[in-house]
Amino acid sequence: DAGITQSPRHKVTETGTPVTLRCHQTENHRYMYWYRQDPGHGLRLIHYSYGVKDTDKGEVSDGYSVSRSKTEDFLLTLESATSSQTSVYFCAISQGNEQYFGPGTRLTVT
């Protein structure tokens, strides 16, 4: 599992509330990623980080923000959750081109 944990693993929240998902890694990898997985869309990149305080947008970044204040933690925030953000969220790290994924967080926005 490349030493990746995600928390929480499951969350149900109401529309309009802020939500923060946490990704934690133990192996000092420089690159970290947040993806969402939806049926028919595969895995789509939300944001990624290439170092502490260095982040960039992916293809579906609207409505999401990220922060990385420490190498080991990469936070994904939904400022005001919407039903369209109901999804499974995966964090990943990379070693060269190879990416390794965490166990995922299932988020339901009601």
Add this chain to the structure above:
Amino acid sequence: QQQVKQSPQSLIVQKGGISIINCAYENTAFDYFPWYQQFPGKGPALLIAIRPDVSEKKEGRFTISFNKSAKQFSLHIMDSQPGDSATYFCAASSQGNEKLTFGTGTRLTIIP
């Protein structure tokens, strides 16, 4: 714009048969092509990967075939087993770019 197209969306294969999943890409700068396997409730796991300097890579029952001129690559699972039932994703990236572009996935079911 989808840069990696994957087919079929779902596939049913009998035990012992050959499972074949195909992907096509558009970006000629792509030079790394991995396949991921995902079981329900789990994160995707790297299965096998290929670079365009070879046309085929084999690891056990899993083989990637790569056709650079056609911009296509495929995953072949020989002697398919019920334990191979999972969702498979192809992906691609280019040198110096740490981002992967994923296909939409294939749900593979192996029946007895």
